[in-house]
Amino acid sequence: xxxxxxxxxxxxxxxxxxxxxxxxxxxxxxxxxxxxxxxxxxxxxxxxxxxxxxxxxxxxxxxxxxxxxxxxxxxxxxxxxxxxxxxxxxxxxxxxxxxxxxxxxxxxxxxxxxxxxxxxxxxxxxxxxxxxxxxxxxxxxxxxxxxxxxxxxxxxxxxxxxxxxxxxxxxxxxxxxxxxxxxxxxxxxxxxxxxxxxxxxxxxxxxxxxxxxxxxxxxxxxxxxxxxxxxxxxxxxxxxxxxxxxxxxxxxxxxxxxxxxxxxxxxxxxxxxxxxxxxxxxxxxxxxxxxxxxxxxxxxxxxxxxxxxxxxxxxxxxxxxxxxxxxxxxxxxxxxxxxxxxxxxxxxxxxxxxxxxxxxxxxxxxxxxxxxxxxxxxxxxxxxxxxxxxxxxxxxxxxxxxxxxxxxxxxxxxxxxxxxxxxxxxxxxxxxxxxxxxxxxxxxxxxxxxxxxxxx
Numbered sequence: 001x002x003x004x005x006x007x008x009x010x011x012x013x014x015x016x017x018x019x020x021x022x023x024x025x026x027x028x029x030x031x032x033x034x035x036x037x038x039x040x041x042x043x044x045x046x047x048x049x050x051x052x053x054x055x056x057x058x059x060x061x062x063x064x065x066x067x068x069x070x071x072x073x074x075x076x077x078x079x080x081x082x083x084x085x086x087x088x089x090x091x092x093x094x095x096x097x098x099x100x101x102x103x104x105x106x107x108x109x110x111x112x113x114x115x116x117x118x119x120x121x122x123x124x125x126x127x128x129x130x131x132x133x134x135x136x137x138x139x140x141x142x143x144x145x146x147x148x149x150x151x152x153x154x155x156x157x158x159x160x161x162x163x164x165x166x167x168x169x170x171x172x173x174x175x176x177x178x179x180x181x182x183x184x185x186x187x188x189x190x191x192x193x194x195x196x197x198x199x200x201x202x203x204x205x206x207x208x209x210x211x212x213x214x215x216x217x218x219x220x221x222x223x224x225x226x227x228x229x230x231x232x233x234x235x236x237x238x239x240x241x242x243x244x245x246x247x248x249x250x251x252x253x254x255x256x257x258x259x260x261x262x263x264x265x266x267x268x269x270x271x272x273x274x275x276x277x278x279x280x281x282x283x284x285x286x287x288x289x290x291x292x293x294x295x296x297x298x299x300x301x302x303x304x305x306x307x308x309x310x311x312x313x314x315x316x317x318x319x320x321x322x323x324x325x326x327x328x329x330x331x332x333x334x335x336x337x338x339x340x341x342x343x344x345x346x347x348x349x350x351x352x353x354x355x356x357x358x359x360x361x362x363x364x365x366x367x368x369x370x371x372x373x374x375x376x377x378x379x380x381x382x383x384x385x386x387x388x389x390x391x392x393x394x395x396x397x398x399x400x401x402x403x404x405x406x407x408x409x410x411x412x413x414x415x416x417x418x419x420x421x422x423x424x425x426x427x428x429x430x431x432x433x434x435x436x437x438x439x440x441x442x443x444x445x446x447x448x449x450x451x452x453x454x455x456x
Contacts, residue, residue, distance in 0.1 A: 221407075285422055
């Protein structure tokens, strides 16, 4: 049984607002919320509320994979009728600033930030055991950092809001902070989390290990490979599990899953719909299927294919589980797996210096071996460029449909080339999404809150 129960409905300030306030920041100065924060238990409920927002259908519950996988060469969605075409338009680079998926994701991510800010502001005045206070603070810092890392990669410059704020305060003072400022704060939050989170836990909550990997990925995204290497070398990368165990729906919190967003099929507020349901259209691209064929990968290839052997929807095998009823699913969303850290370290080592006999080859081959593929050596990958290509191809095969591909294409610098292979062309400005039009309209200040170039 899953151990995190999100009691969102009992805390007024944690409930998503239905208004059009800028950034969807929910005020906490009202009497109900002011009176709520009295005990450590109250703070725990509030911290659970941050995790709860990750479950939102506008975040990891659904839209995250649309923004990352539909945008890539892994998905081919031509169904302009479903969801008013918002997913298909993202897939074909035809989305406007009014796209509902973008608006929903922006609001969900800033609700996550708002909830974290509230915890960090209120916790100091609450009497509780020092270790417990440090843990709750660390969880809030970790989840805020993870969300800002997602925001900055999706939209570039974003408002960096670090305090509880009324909507009118945000309108008067907030601006789109430059990317460097956002990354600096992400790194600060993650360093605090690394110091104060437990190394591992059995509940799926944030850990030192998860925060370390996210910090390393933020550094790699910025090209700071040397700084990322010692962080990743502190992660235990031995004993990757057989893939049958990794995707065992009856053992979701296995050792491979470093950080997941937890769901429960039997609770409507904590379940999700079928991911990549192919009843309407074959969403998985033929290009992705061919990548497994070309690699001779008969272990991971079948994981992206669908069936309904469990009596539910037609969803990829890696996400297969028996539905609870009415299409309600509870499989956890894998945000960070151990193999992500393995391949990130191989990538960073290669970027620092190609080594024909080095650790990077061992790391890459450990992931390949788990999939039944032959080891690669210097004869196969004779230089830094060919090794880099092999890393990103391995990441595609390893993490297909898990929400990594678009960011990986951007980091590799070959997004245009990859999309051209599936018949999609786009302009360089489309490496970032447009800011939601609702936010542009609410702010009405082209100096402090301009639209991303190309979308005006």
